[in-house]
Amino acid sequence: MPNRRPKTRIQQKNSEAILEAALEVFSQAGFRGATLDQIAERAGLSKPNLLYYFPSKEAIHAELIKGLLQVWLDPLRALDAGGDPLAEILGYMRRKLELSRDFPRESRLFANEVLQGAPRVEGALQEELKPLVDEKAAVIGAWVQAGRLAPVDPHHLIFSIWATTQHYADFDVQVRAVLGPGHDPFAEAERFLTTLYTGSLCPRG
Amino acid sequence: MPNRRPKTRIQQKNSEAILEAALEVFSQAGFRGATLDQIAERAGLSKPNLLYYFPSKEAIHAELIKGLLQVWLDPLRALDAGGDPLAEILGYMRRKLELSRDFPRESRLFANEVLQGAPRVEGALQEELKPLVDEKAAVIGAWVQAGRLAPVDPHHLIFSIWATTQHYADFDVQVRAVLGPGHDPFAEAERFLTTLYTGSLCPRG
DNA sequence: GTCTATACTCTGATAGAC
């Protein structure tokens, strides 16, 4: 069994190839729908060789999820209590939208997981996601209290940003089927969502 | 093999039990994650007996999807070009939110499908969903042109309603994990989304 | 119409040669 931190270049390279292939397959088929055969083929390895690098299918998936959550939370962490309220919220929306655009597979991997009851991430939701969201919701709530933002439920505002931005990654097929060719969904989404949140969050008397 | 339209009461009852069980299992595990064993057990039938009513796993899934799409489109069909613009859009949002609240399994079944590339519904998206959305987007666009609604991209407005309302069904686990106990996510969502869309869509000079 | 038994395939994982 290889060490936790692969040392040789070959090990490094193969580990990365496996995780890359696994991301592709898991995100498209879900945990149970994915097969080691598919992952091995994409990674250019035999199935037993793949299982030399990771002890099980579960372990590959866990490794992907582990690396993912942090990246996923970064945009919210960057929400700055000292900044301009509307600009901070629009900035958060944009960062989430960029993640959806640049890392759609990661978004779908996560969506698959939560959609099926989050059996492998429920702990992380409770211990990492909830505290961070509560903290940032308090920041938004304080902005509302200070009259710097229109009255709004902070938690549901955050939910709506998640929903609207991740929609373009998770339901990409549907979005493109409805829009037809000749569209740039993400660019259009940025304009639309900027309008949506600006109109709704600007304080007025 | 039974006829297309089951005739006896037993056939009727068993067919319904199978579809009910299949909805539960497919929505929670996805197509490949679901097994006939699980469906048969929930339906109170043996596995071969289940396959007496439906020729294959695929056929059960197809039957569910077929019945689903119509129900899913009804709220949008009800959007009335002759009504008050904001009231019509808020009404649409509310009907979608009620679907998420009352039929979360149906929402997750559909989400699972689209998330994995919509292999079994892509045709329906093109032939049924797109024309309907285009028609209603034109209605919204006309409202904007007439100055009865703030300027907004109609297609992306519809996407945002889908995303924000279905989020409460599809990501239910996450929403509840973040909110903690003592919340009614759907009631809170209705208030929040009413504020969000009212603030953003009211025309102002 | 419903059951028991089973055929056959796929899949995750292991053994052991090189």
Added chain:
DNA sequence: GTCTATCAGAGTATAGAC
């Protein structure tokens, strides 16, 4: 470290008795 061969179990589907 990588491969061929293979196992054991799960899963879909069918045969055939009742």
